[in-house]
Amino acid sequence: MRRAVVCVETPDFFLDEMERIASEEGDEVWVLSPEGRHRDRQRAILVDPRTEHDRAVQELARLVGQPDAVLTTQEMFLTQASAIADAFKVARTPPAAVAASRDKARMKEIWLAAGVRTPRGLFRNAIGGPDLALDGLEFPLIAKPSQGFASCGVRKVTTRAELDEHLRKIFLVNSTVVAKERLANTGFLVEEYVDGPEYSIDTIWFDGEPLCDGILIKGNAPGPYYPDRLYHMDPQLPAARADRIREISYRAVRALGVTNGATHTEVRFRDDEPFVLETTNRPGAGGLFYQLFTSASGVDFHRLYYLAATCADSAELRARAGGLTPKALPDNEYPFWYNLPHRGSGVIRAITGLEQLAGRGEVDRCLSYKQPGGVLYPEGLEADYFVSVLGVYRPGPSDPPIADYVRRYDNMIEVTF
Structure with a gap:
């Protein structure tokens, strides 16, 4: 059966993965987006669902017919993607649960009522x-x-x-x-303020059950700002701590009523007590974390995310998913995602140094979210990502900790405003 999957304002790197899987499955992927950069894609509908929900639904009905799934990896399009899925009767998580995952005040109320520890x-x-x-x-x-x-x-x-x-x-x-x-x-x-170490856990859900997880340590400095700067996997993460992270994150997600798709949850510890800070119904880093988890574990997170949106039941999903058992992370490997800071703000005239950074031996991918003509905002607002670097750090005996090592990237990119 040929399925139609709609991706709402999804970045190109994740769309490419969805199209890869759709091709393998005999399906088709459509992108619904206000961005003209998607114009050259074979199946693109250039409508902004934030301002034109009815038109978006009408255009999808006209061009696609009946979608089988509506997805987004973007926080700012979660409620719109959910509303469109609901309009076509294919919403797998109730829209109210998606809305709660988008509202940090509402989710805190729900967690407190459910006895989920939160600040x-x-x-x-x-x-x-x-x-x-x-x-x-x-x-x-x-x-x-x-x-x-x-x-x-x-x-x-x-x-x-x-x-x-x-x-x-x-x-x-x-x-x-x-x-x-x-x-x-x-x-x-x-x-x-909870002053202990912070972790994130990405989980893919189907019918209320977790299929797979990826846990990262958030390697930020102690403040005052908290940009998403460094996340990395840790081969020395104690199993007991990983279990605590899973347990509180599962309780938090289930309390909100999220049952399907991706969740990205942030957890901090005070001594040995975990506090869930927030969660959301999308993949971490707009989906870039899935590249880390897939490479490190051997489990295809992109494929599971796709199947969780399109399979009719758990039997079909497991039959099509392949292996779900992750391989162990080698003792001296630290897969990482690093979001580069930037100096200055304003309209970008030029960005230099990307090729040199991408060519480093430990770097697997260097992705710039900004191009000349785009805008970078002042420090403290952190309204958007600048450049993401993915790779695997394999330190020698005299090498610094990963948080110190990746800071050398900060001076490799120059922006002219």
Whole structure:
């Protein structure tokens, strides 16, 4: 049976994987996107579902007929992709659960009611100011947009003056980047700071059950900003800690009602107690983490993600999936994803150094999200990725830890504004 899979505003690197799998399965992939860069794809519909939901549904019905699945790897298109899937009666996770996964304030309410450990916090949908009551919260605190993504606008604040200053920046993020999604009740969260190590876990779900996981350590500095900078796999991660991460992340996802597709969940530890920070119904790093997990484990995460969206039942999925047992990570291999910082902001005139960085022996992929004519925002907003580097670090006896090693990439890329 030939299936039609619709990818809503999905980056090219992930679309290529979906099209590879669709070709193997005898299916077809369509891309629904407002971006003209997709114009040359064989099956592209250039409509922005954030502003033209009805037209998007009409064009899909006219050109595709009845889609079998509607996917997105992009945080800012989750609710729109869910609404389109619901319009065609192919939504596998209820739209209300997708909406909850897009709203950090709502998900915190759900977790507290379900007994899922999460940092204490407060939500407001106004800018705040000196009269904002902190309800017993003590500095240092984390302040972030309630409907942000990719650590956009997340900051640790240590004083009331820092908090008030950062809330004004969050208002800017909400009124520009986040506003494009047209979500209701947009605001900010202020929550207690959990000072231990942070991990992320990507899980692919089918009918309420996890199929596979990938766990990464988040190698950020201790603040004040928390951009998604370094994530890496750790061959020395204790099995007991990995089990704790899985257990709390599964409880968090199930409490929200997410049953199918991808989840990316962030967990921090205080001593030996895990706190779930947030989750979302999409792959990590827009899907780039799947390349790491596939190479390291031998399990094709892209294929499982595709099959979880298209298979009728678990028997069909397991028959088509192949192996689900991951291979062990070698003791001295650290697969990593590194998001380069940038100096300056404004309209980009030129980017140099990408080829030299891509040519390094430990680098498997160097991907620039920005091109000349694009915009980079000031530090602290972290509204978008700049350049992602994927590779495998194999340190020798005298080599530095991975977090120190990858920082040498920071000065290899030059941006002219």
